[in-house]
Amino acid sequence: MKDVFITANSIISPLGFTSEANLAKISKEHSGIILHSDFSTSPCYASIINNKKLDQSFSTLGNSKMYTKLEKMMILSLQDTISQSTFTISDKTALIIATTKGNIDALNNNFKPERAYLPVLGKKIQEFFGFKTEPIIISNACVSGILAIAVAKRFIQNNYYDNAFVVGGDIVSEFTLSGFQSFQAISDKPCKPFSKHRTGISIGEAAASVAITNKNTEKEAIQIIGDGSCNDANHISGPSRTGEGLYLSILSALKEAKIQPETIDYISAHGTATAFNDEMEAIAFNRAKLEHVPLNSLKGYYGHTLGASGLLEAIVGIHSIKNNLLYSSLGFDELGVSIPLNIIKNTIKAEVNTFLKTASGFGGCNTAVLFKKMTL
Amino acid sequence: MKTNLNIITFCRIKNHSISINGKEVIQKDSQLTFSEFAKLVYKEKAFAYPKFFKMDNLSKLGFLASEFLFEKADLDAHIKENIGIVLSNKSASLDTDRKYQETINDKANYFPSPAVFVYTLANIMIGEISIKHQIKGENAFFVSDKFNELLLEQYTVSLIQNKKSSHVLCGWIDVDKDKYDAFMYLVAKEGTQNYSKEIIKNIYTTN
Numbered sequence: 001m002k003d004v005f006i007t008a009n010s011i012i013s014p015l016g017f018t019s020e021a022n023l024a025k026i027s028k029e030h031s032g033i034i035l036h037s038d039f040s041t042s043p044c045y046a047s048i049i050n051n052k053k054l055d056q057s058f059s060t061l062g063n064s065k066m067y068t069k070l071e072k073m074m075i076l077s078l079q080d081t082i083s084q085s086t087f088t089i090s091d092k093t094a095l096i097i098a099t100t101k102g103n104i105d106a107l108n109n110n111f112k113p114e115r116a117y118l119p120v121l122g123k124k125i126q127e128f129f130g131f132k133t134e135p136i137i138i139s140n141a142c143v144s145g146i147l148a149i150a151v152a153k154r155f156i157q158n159n160y161y162d163n164a165f166v167v168g169g170d171i172v173s174e175f176t177l178s179g180f181q182s183f184q185a186i187s188d189k190p191c192k193p194f195s196k197h198r199t200g201i202s203i204g205e206a207a208a209s210v211a212i213t214n215k216n217t218e219k220e221a222i223q224i225i226g227d228g229s230c231n232d233a234n235h236i237s238g239p240s241r242t243g244e245g246l247y248l249s250i251l252s253a254l255k256e257a258k259i260q261p262e263t264i265d266y267i268s269a270h271g272t273a274t275a276f277n278d279e280m281e282a283i284a285f286n287r288a289k290l291e292h293v294p295l296n297s298l299k300g301y302y303g304h305t306l307g308a309s310g311l312l313e314a315i316v317g318i319h320s321i322k323n324n325l326l327y328s329s330l331g332f333d334e335l336g337v338s339i340p341l342n343i344i345k346n347t348i349k350a351e352v353n354t355f356l357k358t359a360s361g362f363g364g365c366n367t368a369v370l371f372k373k374m375t376l
Numbered sequence: 377m378k379t380n381l382n383i384i385t386f387c388r389i390k391n392h393s394i395s396i397n398g399k400e401v402i403q404k405d406s407q408l409t410f411s412e413f414a415k416l417v418y419k420e421k422a423f424a425y426p427k428f429f430k431m432d433n434l435s436k437l438g439f440l441a442s443e444f445l446f447e448k449a450d451l452d453a454h455i456k457e458n459i460g461i462v463l464s465n466k467s468a469s470l471d472t473d474r475k476y477q478e479t480i481n482d483k484a485n486y487f488p489s490p491a492v493f494v495y496t497l498a499n500i501m502i503g504e505i506s507i508k509h510q511i512k513g514e515n516a517f518f519v520s521d522k523f524n525e526l527l528l529e530q531y532t533v534s535l536i537q538n539k540k541s542s543h544v545l546c547g548w549i550d551v552d553k554d555k556y557d558a559f560m561y562l563v564a565k566e567g568t569q570n571y572s573k574e575i576i577k578n579i580y581t582t583n
Contacts, residue, residue, distance in 0.1 A: 119521040154534040179493035231506040363503030
């Protein structure tokens, strides 16, 4: 099978409109989560992109009024990634889009309700950049973003495409906010993943994108060496008590990469900061013999960015490899899960060669992807 | 390194009718709504799975198709456990999204329900099928403008080539207002009916 590499990347979030700007904020432990009082429900903590700043950046690319917020975020991110990429769009280039809810706000705003259909969103992005192939849209709850990387890898390995641009994004809408509130899952403070004092999630919005290719021309490259996406077969809205699907996903990724758990230098966990999710992850990582591996959740910086989260957090992991830094798990203080985990309390220098990114979501879905530094 | 794959079984649900491998097994009155139709089918088959009544219409449709398909395919539990599930549609969960949106539109009559919200993700249907049949294999939900035989073939072949799955449950399960359309099929190396994107597209359009 062909080797597959991740090259260019870009993050659009409240922390900045490039990956570098985001990483600079993370290294200073700045969070995008602040108290927002303009929701029609009640004030709550969330990580939200400033509309004026977004429109200002977008104005160099197109007419802000013609595109939804999510489309602008995704287009800005892709534009940045495409401009950095070593390859150009050909008829063997896939466009892969990951989102949970897409333009769900079109059900209740000035855009036509048809805009809420994901293929309509796909077409907007495809036409903007002139992609020659039909967009591949993945909507698989909160694993969408990281699953999109696995899908791109599999398609390239099997020669269906030479390369791909992958973009993931979701917005903070009244739709998702009220839904998580109805589950009583929203924290009354900025979220505190894996902490004893955690009280739930904070939601956030972001778009993230990467270029994936079978040709590496860089001296130091990031290879995607294994993946797995297994179901808990347990509950549609609650994480498995045994971490079954996540454990199986990690095993599947390890088996494909032909590596042992001790080879992993860092885990970028899902860590939503709900009581059940974080406990489930602790169980799965222990079952996979990964409890000693330095681990963080980036939800303390971004909140839970839903379909973007896995992709966004994988990009931060890639920068951990490049910068030889393990970033602190913001919001963590005392361990709040029943079995050991090695949570990164302070940002530290460390050589990272191999890392694991995981995510889990409603519907019992889980995804694990392994990334490795390759030096030519 | 082309792998030859076969279609083990296929199920079609549309126009108040259910067929397995091209043979109609259920036909109901065309005046029924989808949920009335689904309830009648459930009773007739005596499924004894009360969770069915909590599901939204999309999950009900996917659930019914998978029940008929697995009944016919009759796979061993160890094979079933690792089946990959790759489903797709056009509307994602919009049919339920609209119902949920109605519960939050009016601030004087605001009643968001977690029981409805959880179904505002199309892959919940994969979760429901996985729970019923104890399937812990690969999952993916794709959205496209119409039945995309190329995408489903490429992903199915990738899962089997990469040794992630031996059997893949594929399908197009769409519910949008009063329209519904289900086509589900099981692909593996075993079997006698050749699988290709052309063959599957032909089955979809002629059944």
